[in-house]
Amino acid sequence: MGRARFRPVGAFRRERGVDMQHVHAGAAKPVQIIGRSSSHFTRVPLVFAHELGVPFEFVPIHDMTVVDPALYAGNPALKLPTLRRAGSLVFGAENICRALADDADAKLRIVWPEQLRTDVARNAQELVWHGMAAQVQLVFGTVIAKLPADNLYFTKSLQGFAGALGWLDEHLPRVLDTLPSPRDLSLLEVTLFCLVDHLSFRSTLPVEPYPALVRFAEEFARRPSAARTPYRFDPPPDA
Numbered sequence: 001m002g003r004a005r006f007r008p009v010g011a012f013r014r015e016r017g018v019d020m021q022h023v024h025a026g027a028a029k030p031v032q033i034i035g036r037s038s039s040h041f042t043r044v045p046l047v048f049a050h051e052l053g054v055p056f057e058f059v060p061i062h063d064m065t066v067v068d069p070a071l072y073a074g075n076p077a078l079k080l081p082t083l084r085r086a087g088s089l090v091f092g093a094e095n096i097c098r099a100l101a102d103d104a105d106a107k108l109r110i111v112w113p114e115q116l117r118t119d120v121a122r123n124a125q126e127l128v129w130h131g132m133a134a135q136v137q138l139v140f141g142t143v144i145a146k147l148p149a150d151n152l153y154f155t156k157s158l159q160g161f162a163g164a165l166g167w168l169d170e171h172l173p174r175v176l177d178t179l180p181s182p183r184d185l186s187l188l189e190v191t192l193f194c195l196v197d198h199l200s201f202r203s204t205l206p207v208e209p210y211p212a213l214v215r216f217a218e219e220f221a222r223r224p225s226a227a228r229t230p231y232r233f234d235p236p237p238d239a
Helices: 040-052 093-103 119-144 152-178 187-201 211-220
Strands: 013-015 018-020 031-035 056-060 082-085 088-091
Touching: 031 040, 031 093, 040 056, 040 093, 040 119, 040 187, 082 093, 088 093, 093 187, 119 152, 119 187, 152 187, 152 211, 187 211
Parallel strands: 031 056
Antiparallel strands: 013 018, 018 056, 031 082, 082 088
8 A cells, every 4th residue: 555645734823822723703612632742642632633623722731740630630540641622531642632533623534543454553553652651651760750760660661662663663664555545644653753753852762773763753744733743841830
């Protein structure tokens, strides 16, 4: 199957921390995405929201050391991101992406994990999720909690992370060629981009040993949705 070309969707503008597309007076209140601009798990639904043209308000979580569920929009697992819409909460990146797609006026051709029909593509999605979780473990454990990086928990996590990236780099052309086409978007490609780009933001591992992943991320970064969701540290509330 041929590789789909990336198709830009809509122009967005940012006003007072709210990303909106063609919002007019009297329009319905936009949904809220609660998370961190520095988080790859948060960036995944942000990219989807831009691609789908869904107006949203971004609500940052400033302190990940707090253990009060209220800070995480009521998520009892103390995790992010969370979507708040019409009095309802949706937990987790993939769940939020599906909810945004369900509610969007734009009906894009999206490839979800259950539509992956080859072992290599299914393995790729599994390893991307693993890599994203490992990145969180390493950053939270050694940077935020300041635990020793030479602890077996982190050294094994780092080695497994490198192994997953190496596998993805080696198999990426085949993975992309087996994705259903034509398509506008796939969760696999969005999560892979968010993971690879995060390596340059949070340097747990160098990206140079993975040239195929770097080329993929550079190509995906041309999409307006990627350009509008750069990693950054959210300023504190009193800034």
